Amino acid sequence: MSNLIDNPQSNYAKKRYIFYSILTCIALILPFIRIGGNHFFLLRFDKKQLHLLFNSFDTQELYLMPFVLIIFFLTIFFLTTLGGRVWCGWSCPQTIFRVIYRDLIQTKILKLHKNINNKQKPIDGQNFKKFIGVAIWSVLACLAAANFLWFFVPPEDFISYVKNAGEHKFLMGIWFFITAFIIFDVVWLAEKFCVYVCPYARIQSVMFDDDTVQVIYDDKRGGKIYDKNIKLWKKPPEPENECTGCxxxxxxxxxxIDIRKGMQLDCINCxxxxxxxxxxxxxxxxKTLIDWTSDNSLKSGKKVNYLRFRTIAYMVVIAIAAVILAFMSTKKEYMLLNINRTSELYKITKSNKVENAYTFLFQNTDNKEHAYYFDVNNTNIKIERPKDEIVLKAGAKKKVVVVLSSEAISIDKNGNKPVSISIAAYAKDDKERINIKRETIFVYPEK
Ligand code: SF4
Ligand code: SF4
Structure with a gap:
C-alpha cells in the first residue's frame, strides 16, 4: 500500500484533455476579442494589415515580422530542447482533432472501439455508425476551418461574407478546401500524418540532448525487449526483469509503436x-517502467536538469528579441506619409512667385477616421494647395497634389540651390499622438 502511495498512477490523459479544452476555448474565443478595435492576431491580406498583440500594423510597417518569426522559431527550438515533442502531445491541432474523433466520437459516443485502451484494433463493419462518426466530425471540421480563417478574415466580416456567399466565392472555396482537408486528414490520414508528412517530426530529434524530456522505457528495470529492432521476446526471461509483457x-x-524499442520518430509524446x-x-x-523524463535523469535518479547552457541561451536570445520587438512596436506611426516631387523642378508665376509641386501619399494606419494637414518649417514657404484638410477613413490611403510657394525675394536671398525643408504632418483631431515629420527640398531657380 505504501508503494502505491509513493508511486501514484499517472493520469496524463486527463491533464491533456483539460489542456486541450482550454486551448480550444482560447482558439475559438480569441478572434472575437478586440481591444481598441484590434485583434490579438489577424493577418488581413485584403487590407494589407497585421494585428499583433492588439496593435495594428500596415504592410509598410512589417519590419516587425522578422522579430515575430525569430521569437516563434526560437520558442519552438527552446521547447523542443526542453521538453522534446511536447508540442505534438499537448498542443498540436492534429493530435487534438484525433483525440476528438477517435476517443470521443468513435469510442465514447458511438462505441465503435470496444476499449479506449486498445487503439490498434481496427473497427470491423458497423458502416452506418462509421458514417455517423464522419458526419459529426465533418460539422466540427467546418467549424475548425472557419476558426482558422478567422485569423485572416475577422469573424464579424466572415459571418457577413457567409450570408452573401455568392459574392465571396473565393473565400467560400478556401473554407471548403480546408474543411475537406481536415476531414481527409483526421479520418483517413490519421497518425500517418505525424509519422510521414509532418516536417517537425523529422527535424526535432537534432534538437534533443541527454537532458531533453522524452517518453522513455527503463530497460534496466524492465529488461531488454529488443536488440537492434529485433524483438527478442514478449516478456524478458530474467526474474529481476519487471516488465510483465502485458x-x-x-x-x-x-x-x-512499441516504445520499449527506444526513442522513435513516430512517438508523438501523447x-x-x-x-x-x-x-x-x-x-x-x-513505479511505472515508462516515464516522461530525460536520459540523464533516468540514469542518475536525480531530477531533470531544465536549466542548462542550451536552454538558458535560448531564453536569453528570446528575451532579447522580445525586448527589441516591444521597443520597435512603441515606434509605431499612426499615419504614414510618402513625399515625392513631381518631374517639374519649379514654376515661376505671373505674380513672380516660385512654386514647387509634390505628391503626398497619406495613409491612415489608425483604426478610426482622421482629418490630416501639415505645416512647413520655413516661414518663407507657403502652402498653396491643398487648402482643406485631408479626411481619411481607418486604413485608407490618398494621393494629394501639394503646391508650395515662395515670394520672389527669396530667390535672391537663397541663390539657386535647393533648400531643405521639413514637413510636419498631423491629425487635426489628435495632434499629440498622431504626428510625423518628413524631409524634402524646395528648389529655387538660377539667379
Ligand atoms: S505496459 Fe509496462 S509492464 Fe506492460 S508491457 Fe508495457 S512496459 Fe511492460
Ligand atoms: S510511444 Fe509515444 S505515441 Fe505511443 S503511446 Fe507512448 S507517447 Fe504516445
Whole structure:
C-alpha cells in the first residue's frame, strides 16, 4: 500500500484533455476579442494589415515580422530542447482533432472501439455508425476551418461574407478546401500524418540532448525487449526483469509503436503508454517502467536538469528579441506619409512667385477616421494647395497634389540651390499622438 502511495498512477490523459479544452476555448474565443478595435492576431491580406498583440500594423510597417518569426522559431527550438515533442502531445491541432474523433466520437459516443485502451484494433463493419462518426466530425471540421480563417478574415466580416456567399466565392472555396482537408486528414490520414508528412517530426530529434524530456522505457528495470529492432521476446526471461509483457503500452499507442524499442520518430509524446504502464505496475505496487523524463535523469535518479547552457541561451536570445520587438512596436506611426516631387523642378508665376509641386501619399494606419494637414518649417514657404484638410477613413490611403510657394525675394536671398525643408504632418483631431515629420527640398531657380 505504501508503494502505491509513493508511486501514484499517472493520469496524463486527463491533464491533456483539460489542456486541450482550454486551448480550444482560447482558439475559438480569441478572434472575437478586440481591444481598441484590434485583434490579438489577424493577418488581413485584403487590407494589407497585421494585428499583433492588439496593435495594428500596415504592410509598410512589417519590419516587425522578422522579430515575430525569430521569437516563434526560437520558442519552438527552446521547447523542443526542453521538453522534446511536447508540442505534438499537448498542443498540436492534429493530435487534438484525433483525440476528438477517435476517443470521443468513435469510442465514447458511438462505441465503435470496444476499449479506449486498445487503439490498434481496427473497427470491423458497423458502416452506418462509421458514417455517423464522419458526419459529426465533418460539422466540427467546418467549424475548425472557419476558426482558422478567422485569423485572416475577422469573424464579424466572415459571418457577413457567409450570408452573401455568392459574392465571396473565393473565400467560400478556401473554407471548403480546408474543411475537406481536415476531414481527409483526421479520418483517413490519421497518425500517418505525424509519422510521414509532418516536417517537425523529422527535424526535432537534432534538437534533443541527454537532458531533453522524452517518453522513455527503463530497460534496466524492465529488461531488454529488443536488440537492434529485433524483438527478442514478449516478456524478458530474467526474474529481476519487471516488465510483465502485458503490452498495454503497445496496444494503447495511437501511432502503433512499441516504445520499449527506444526513442522513435513516430512517438508523438501523447504519454498514453506512461498512463497504461503506470496502471499495470501500480497494481503491483511498483513505479511505472515508462516515464516522461530525460536520459540523464533516468540514469542518475536525480531530477531533470531544465536549466542548462542550451536552454538558458535560448531564453536569453528570446528575451532579447522580445525586448527589441516591444521597443520597435512603441515606434509605431499612426499615419504614414510618402513625399515625392513631381518631374517639374519649379514654376515661376505671373505674380513672380516660385512654386514647387509634390505628391503626398497619406495613409491612415489608425483604426478610426482622421482629418490630416501639415505645416512647413520655413516661414518663407507657403502652402498653396491643398487648402482643406485631408479626411481619411481607418486604413485608407490618398494621393494629394501639394503646391508650395515662395515670394520672389527669396530667390535672391537663397541663390539657386535647393533648400531643405521639413514637413510636419498631423491629425487635426489628435495632434499629440498622431504626428510625423518628413524631409524634402524646395528648389529655387538660377539667379
Ligand atoms: S505496459 Fe509496462 S509492464 Fe506492460 S508491457 Fe508495457 S512496459 Fe511492460
Ligand atoms: S510511444 Fe505511443 S503511446 Fe507512448 S507517447 Fe509515444 S505515441 Fe504516445
Amino acid at each position: 503490452e498495454a503500452c503497445v496496444k494503447i499507442c495511437p501511432t502503433h 504519454l498514453e503508454c506512461v498512463d497504461a504502464c503506470s496502471k499495470v505496475m501500480g497494481k503491483l505496487g511498483k
